[in-house]
Amino acid sequence: MTPPADDRAPTPAPPTTIDPTTPSVARVYDAFLGGTDHYASDVAVFEQVNAVAPQMADLARSTRDWLVRAVRYLAGTAGMDQFLDLGAGLPSAENTHQVAQRYNGDARVAYVDIDPVVAAHGRALLEENQQTRLVQADLTRPDDIWAHPEISGFLELDQPLVLMQSGTIHHVPDSEGPQEIMERYIELLPSGSYIAFMHFHDPEDDGPGTELARFVEQVFAQGDMGSGFFRTREQLTRFLHGTELLDPGLVRLEDWWPNGPHLQPLTVADQVALAGVARKP
Numbered sequence: 001m002t003p004p005a006d007d008r009a010p011t012p013a014p015p016t017t018i019d020p021t022t023p024s025v026a027r028v029y030d031a032f033l034g035g036t037d038h039y040a041s042d043v044a045v046f047e048q049v050n051a052v053a054p055q056m057a058d059l060a061r062s063t064r065d066w067l068v069r070a071v072r073y074l075a076g077t078a079g080m081d082q083f084l085d086l087g088a089g090l091p092s093a094e095n096t097h098q099v100a101q102r103y104n105g106d107a108r109v110a111y112v113d114i115d116p117v118v119a120a121h122g123r124a125l126l127e128e129n130q131q132t133r134l135v136q137a138d139l140t141r142p143d144d145i146w147a148h149p150e151i152s153g154f155l156e157l158d159q160p161l162v163l164m165q166s167g168t169i170h171h172v173p174d175s176e177g178p179q180e181i182m183e184r185y186i187e188l189l190p191s192g193s194y195i196a197f198m199h200f201h202d203p204e205d206d207g208p209g210t211e212l213a214r215f216v217e218q219v220f221a222q223g224d225m226g227s228g229f230f231r232t233r234e235q236l237t238r239f240l241h242g243t244e245l246l247d248p249g250l251v252r253l254e255d256w257w258p259n260g261p262h263l264q265p266l267t268v269a270d271q272v273a274l275a276g277v278a279r280k281p
């Protein structure tokens with residue numbers, strides 16, 4: 001049985017040195033998004049997937065577009081002014097704080113990432129105003145995140161906030177207890193908080209969707225990067241137990257309040273990720 005999320009050995013310090021020879025999640029994602037902060041080892045992972053499934057790069061871009069729409073809703077319509085963005089990733093075209101502060105001038109955003117490239121390079125680009133922080137820490141340790149002085153001194157963790165878990169829990173293997181980690185976060189969140197959630201999905205269609213999920217999982221998780229797990233809708237729904245999913249639920253990214261009609265037909269890659277926004281009552 002998986003141990004409770006924080007009933008484990010003390011948290012090791014996050015890595016401070018960059019290993020360019022081993023692909024990292026943040027840098028591989030940057031390669032998928034067409035960024036510039038990656039090495040040959042990261043490009044090799046990207047190319048292995050891209051040669052077979054070039055639509056996966058579209059899925060990476062769809063993730064960022066979904067994130068913008070979700071933050072726009074949460075900062076604007078829902079009026080949220082505190083965001084804890086776990087697994088921030090390398091800076092991209094539009095980041096959480098830019099969108100949140102556009103729709104709510106009071107919004108504060110704390111980013112968390114374990115990757116030393118994000119910590120070094122991202123800090124300069126993501127901490128561009130007094131209302132933004134970036135902390136290098138391990139998101140699989142919810143109690144450590146809550147107790148981190150740079151987070152607890154910046155956000156009011158006893159007031160409703162938005163927890164961003166976009167593209168993060170699918171990098172947590174079953175052996176590290178993703179269910180317990182999510183449960184603990186949901187316990188820690190004050191009522192009235194939201195979770196913006198996106199996770200790789202195995203559509204269990206016995207066809208092209210599952211085939212694509214299995215192939216990409218094999219490259220990501222069985223390869224040197226070491227993570228990238230495609231889970232079922234049932235598992236993803238269970239991760240959000242104790243919250244209420246907002247309309248339209250846990251859906252393909254392109255189906256979560258799109259900006260208008262789809263100009264391109266959706267592809268099989270659109271089936272291998274689900275996203276939604278949930279509220280803790």
Ligand SMILES: C[S@@+](CC[C@H](N)C(=O)[O-])C[C@H]1O[C@@H](n2cnc3c(N)ncnc32)[C@H](O)[C@@H]1O
Nearest residue numbers: 025026029087088089113114115138139166167
């Ligand atoms: C696929 S990227 C997602 C970036 C962004 N959230 C998005 O949805 O576009 C996943 C990020 O999570 C970070 N990450 C993975 N495991 C982590 C951990 N245990 N603690 C903190 N960050 C982690 C990686 O370094 C990477 O930057």
